[in-house]
Amino acid sequence: MKGLIIIFVCICSLFACNEAPKNNTMKEENNTGKIAIAIHGGAGNLKKLNLTPEQETAYKATLDTALTAGYAILQNGGSSLDAVQAAINVLEDSPLFNAGKGAVFNHEGINEMDAAIMNGKDLSCGAVAGVRHVKNPINAAMAVMKNSEHILLTGEGAESFAAKYGVEMVDPKYFFTELRWQQLLEALKEDSVELDHDGKKATAQTFTPEQLREEKYGTVGCVALDKNGNIAAGTSTGGLTNKKYGRIGDAPLIGCGTYANNNSCAVSCTGRGEDFMRNTIAADIAAQVEYLKVPLDTAVKHSIKEKLVATKGRGGCIAIDKQGKIAAEFTTTGMYRGWIDTNGLKEIWIYEKK
Ligand code: ASP
Numbered sequence: 001m002k003g004l005i006i007i008f009v010c011i012c013s014l015f016a017c018n019e020a021p022k023n024n025t026m027k028e029e030n031n032t033g034k035i036a037i038a039i040h041g042g043a044g045n046l047k048k049l050n051l052t053p054e055q056e057t058a059y060k061a062t063l064d065t066a067l068t069a070g071y072a073i074l075q076n077g078g079s080s081l082d083a084v085q086a087a088i089n090v091l092e093d094s095p096l097f098n099a100g101k102g103a104v105f106n107h108e109g110i111n112e113m114d115a116a117i118m119n120g121k122d123l124s125c126g127a128v129a130g131v132r133h134v135k136n137p138i139n140a141a142m143a144v145m146k147n148s149e150h151i152l153l154t155g156e157g158a159e160s161f162a163a164k165y166g167v168e169m170v171d172p173k174y175f176f177t178e179l180r181w182q183q184l185l186e187a188l189k190e191d192s193v194e195l196d197h198d199g200k201k202a203t204a205q206t207f208t209p210e211q212l213r214e215e216k217y218g219t220v221g222c223v224a225l226d227k228n229g230n231i232a233a234g235t236s237t238g239g240l241t242n243k244k245y246g247r248i249g250d251a252p253l254i255g256c257g258t259y260a261n262n263n264s265c266a267v268s269c270t271g272r273g274e275d276f277m278r279n280t281i282a283a284d285i286a287a288q289v290e291y292l293k294v295p296l297d298t299a300v301k302h303s304i305k306e307k308l309v310a311t312k313g314r315g316g317c318i319a320i321d322k323q324g325k326i327a328a329e330f331t332t333t334g335m336y337r338g339w340i341d342t343n344g345l346k347e348i349w350i351y352e353k354k
Contacts (some may be wrong), residue, residue: 034076036225036324038339039066039087041097042218042270043316046334046350059096060348063227063338066090071340072226080224080232081119088138088234089219095177098218100136102177103238105184111175112239112250115141120231120260125151127252128158133170139238152252187242219251221268221322221342231320233258233266249273255283262322271315279307285319300327
């Protein structure tokens with residue numbers, strides 16, 4: 001009898017050990033099979049006047065290519081994580097945006113980039129900061145996520161790690177663009193630290209002083225929902241023109257510029273990183289959705305239009321939840337952005353209104 005009781009107790013404790021932890025990682029999937037994706041290419045002082053029709057077309061075409069690349073992966077049953085990476089790769093490879101090719105210069109005239117990627121399914125994430133040779137920093141972030149016990153690697157260490165896992169390295173000359181160089185020279189004159197789309201910087205190919213003074217941020221980001229009900233977020237940036245002393249922004253900091261959690265939402269931000277860091281904007285949005293159960297657009301609006309603004313922060317973000325609801329908000333006059341919603345409807349926007 002005593003033996004039977006012992007066996008019974010052992011069996012019970014065995015089941016108790018295998019009980020799924022009541023945390024995010026084991027959360028029961030409640031997926032609808034829907035897919036959706038949203039991207040941004042930076043927020044800033046974007047006015048119709050500042051862009052020629054040709055430039056507007058070029059920006060929209062690249063945003064379209066990025067959306068299409070990410071969406072194709074989702075349509076083929078791929079993961080939100082892969083879709084985010086694919087969309088960001090397109091934007092990183094374009095000189096139009098402040099990420100990868102086209103990244104802004106730091107004070108020493110060097111392109112130093114940051115990126116992060118996060119999987120809402122299990123909260124796995126990876127990030128790199130201050131990398132100078134990585135062609136697509138989001139790929140290095142992905143390599144960290146998949147292969148490292150750590151989350152954020154910086155500088156040379158991040159680069160050797162990425163190289164070890166086959167991430168493509170390039171000569172720093174690859175990142176040079178004349179516009180960003182002129183922007184640095186202008187910022188050095190004024191000793192100012194500029195946001196790409198928000199400083200006095202332009203998108204023009206010949207640069208008037210006014211154009212160089214246009215205020216814009218050019219960080220790129222993507223959030224997506226895959227057919228398995230998993231959301232993901234990624235952000236990639238060159239940071240701020242004329243940044244000094246190894247300055248790192250919000251993009252590679254989980255919960256600041258980038259965050260994803262199936263229990264709430266996925267978020268990617270753009271703007272002056274310091275303000276996103278002090279307000280932990282991405283985590284703030286997710287916390288409202290998770291704990292207050294507010295709709296995604298309400299949470300995004302509160303964090304960007306009230307919390308960020310209260311500390312004089314500027315910029316914006318895109319977000320998606322597990323139902324595929326998409327929200328985009330910014331404090332500036334525009335934000336390069338686009339999405340394909342759960343009905344397959346595609347929209348691409350630059351200014352507040354089309
Ligand atoms: N958030 C980026 C940073 O502060 C800049 C940007 O969005 O363009 O590094």
